[in-house]
Amino acid sequence: MPSRSALGWGIVFVVLVALAIPWFLWNDASMVAGLPVWVWWHVGWMVVTAAAFAAFARRDWGTFAGVAK
Amino acid sequence: MSALLEISIVAAYMLVALGVGAVAYRVTDRTAEDYYLAGRGLGTGVLLFTTFATLLSAFTFFGGPNTAFSAGPEWILVMGLMDGVLFGLLWYLLGYRQWLLGRAHGYVTLGEMLGDRFGSKTLRGLVAGVSIFWLFPYVMLQQVGAGTALEALTNGTVPYWAGAGFITLFMIAYVVLSGMRGVAWTDTLQGVFMLSMVWLAFAWIASALAAEPGGIGAAMPTEFRALGGGVYSLQWMLSQAIGIAFGVTMFPQVNQRFFVGKSEKVLKRTFALWPVLVVLLFVPAFLLGSWAQGVGLAMPDGGNILPVLLAEYTPGWFAALVVAGALAAMMSSSDSMLLSGASYFTRDLYRPFVNADASEGYENKLGRIGVVVFASATFVASLFTPGTLVSIGETAFGGFAQLALPVGVALYWRNTTRSGMLAGVGGSQLFYLVTVFGPTVYVGGVPVFADAYWGWLPSVVGMAIGLVLTVGVSAVTAQATSEDTSVYFEAAD
Numbered sequence: 001m002p003s004r005s006a007l008g009w010g011i012v013f014v015v016l017v018a019l020a021i022p023w024f025l026w027n028d029a030s031m032v033a034g035l036p037v038w039v040w041w042h043v044g045w046m047v048v049t050a051a052a053f054a055a056f057a058r059r060d061w062g063t064f065a066g067v068a069k
Numbered sequence: 070m071s072a073l074l075e076i077s078i079v080a081a082y083m084l085v086a087l088g089v090g091a092v093a094y095r096v097t098d099r100t101a102e103d104y105y106l107a108g109r110g111l112g113t114g115v116l117l118f119t120t121f122a123t124l125l126s127a128f129t130f131f132g133g134p135n136t137a138f139s140a141g142p143e144w145i146l147v148m149g150l151m152d153g154v155l156f157g158l159l160w161y162l163l164g165y166r167q168w169l170l171g172r173a174h175g176y177v178t179l180g181e182m183l184g185d186r187f188g189s190k191t192l193r194g195l196v197a198g199v200s201i202f203w204l205f206p207y208v209m210l211q212q213v214g215a216g217t218a219l220e221a222l223t224n225g226t227v228p229y230w231a232g233a234g235f236i237t238l239f240m241i242a243y244v245v246l247s248g249m250r251g252v253a254w255t256d257t258l259q260g261v262f263m264l265s266m267v268w269l270a271f272a273w274i275a276s277a278l279a280a281e282p283g284g285i286g287a288a289m290p291t292e293f294r295a296l297g298g299g300v301y302s303l304q305w306m307l308s309q310a311i312g313i314a315f316g317v318t319m320f321p322q323v324n325q326r327f328f329v330g331k332s333e334k335v336l337k338r339t340f341a342l343w344p345v346l347v348v349l350l351f352v353p354a355f356l357l358g359s360w361a362q363g364v365g366l367a368m369p370d371g372g373n374i375l376p377v378l379l380a381e382y383t384p385g386w387f388a389a390l391v392v393a394g395a396l397a398a399m400m401s402s403s404d405s406m407l408l409s410g411a412s413y414f415t416r417d418l419y420r421p422f423v424n425a426d427a428s429e430g431y432e433n434k435l436g437r438i439g440v441v442v443f444a445s446a447t448f449v450a451s452l453f454t455p456g457t458l459v460s461i462g463e464t465a466f467g468g469f470a471q472l473a474l475p476v477g478v479a480l481y482w483r484n485t486t487r488s489g490m491l492a493g494v495g496g497s498q499l500f501y502l503v504t505v506f507g508p509t510v511y512v513g514g515v516p517v518f519a520d521a522y523w524g525w526l527p528s529v530v531g532m533a534i535g536l537v538l539t540v541g542v543s544a545v546t547a548q549a550t551s552e553d554t555s556v557y558f559e560a561a562d
Contacts, residue, residue: 013158020150021306022296029295034285035356038296042146043352046153046344053157053344057337065166 005060016049075222075389082393086255090243093251104248105177105412110331113338118260119253120326122401130395131373134358138374141293142359143301147310153347155314163318164327166480171328179324180417187487188551190421197417200321204410206462211403212451222392237448240404245437252404259397266394271353274382288363304524312528315473316466321409411439464505467528471497474536483554489543497535
């Protein structure tokens, strides 16, 4: 029976992977500040990913790979 | 622009790196653990940059911008998924777990870790053999890249063989001297240098483009603006990102870095910093490639686009600095590969199969001899670049990716058996090798051995086969009495 934190972080990680390539912007050619809009999505998503990773490392690091202490 | 100035810049840079190696030598003691793993004592900054610099190779400066030049900048997203998200997660799932086990049992290589649990010299040798098979040509390709870059930079004053040979000698010198500590420190220097060069080049060119009518937006070719198209299908992008991310974790020089963190805190910080580093390096590097297309530059025959772009917008000394940065990228990958290749060879092949009684002092010497032999052999190969070796080198990521899932299963599933591991590792390697070198086979319109499976690449299909084999065979076989599951699941705390 997975714990609540394992389930929660599992969902977060799946979402991080699933939206790293913004497939919903497929064929979108709009430009924002001189760059394709999906480049900005990438920059933003990496920041979100880093923040999520940092929170996981601080609060729930032992959730998946840890060993019983 | 004189060749002399360019050579001096590159030479000055190398002397600095050699100095760092010499300092590291003075603090390294004469044990295998210290030589190969820097005594398991690297801090966040050094671990982050050594792993990152090791990952990068020449691709960031040459291959990546070339791809963005000819096919569009979508490779940025592939890198984001690959190195920013997936590699980060694997850093945690495989890396942290390996770190715990390495600490508890003193493992130095992946083969050693697997051989211990499954009580199998064969598995240990198989993993090391497979790794060296894929690693050797990959190191050769780095030397080819270095030789070509130096020849181009000096307009042929330094011929290809001399450039490649010089880089090889230089790497041998500091790897033999200082082992992992020297490699890690020079990598950090090289990583910081690369990052600065990319941003300087980016700022320089972006401001030049912004001053032209239409601004930087006009430099992005119209056909590159929309996401997808051309070679970029969703399956292709996902296959590349997944195949390479998993492959990277099993590259000996990266895998061995899972063992070297000083503390849990170091691993945590490094984990969270991956995505940041990915944005900082790849976004500017790849945009430069696409802009070169937009401003109408032409790719030289057999050459690279980035030097052409730099020559157009920046002074010659700066272009030389960037090429030095690219050489730094190649060396920081190759030096680590030499060291890891030598450790796989001495610990997982020589010791168990040839001379089990080798003393610590002898092994220490042998590791260094291994570095010299490995580097010299790849250098000789780089003079001839046989076609077979080139194809092995180019498909190395896929080859390493085949190891990742069996290892992951072994790390987390108690019921994994030795037979399951041998089947998973052996079967997936066999499949992948046949897709790369064998004939294309279709049965009733269904691809059996082919370049693509409904848009997915063979590396990803092979990974699935390896997973099924490892789990399936483990489920129907029993553990041998010499297997010791407890080493992974009880002792590590």
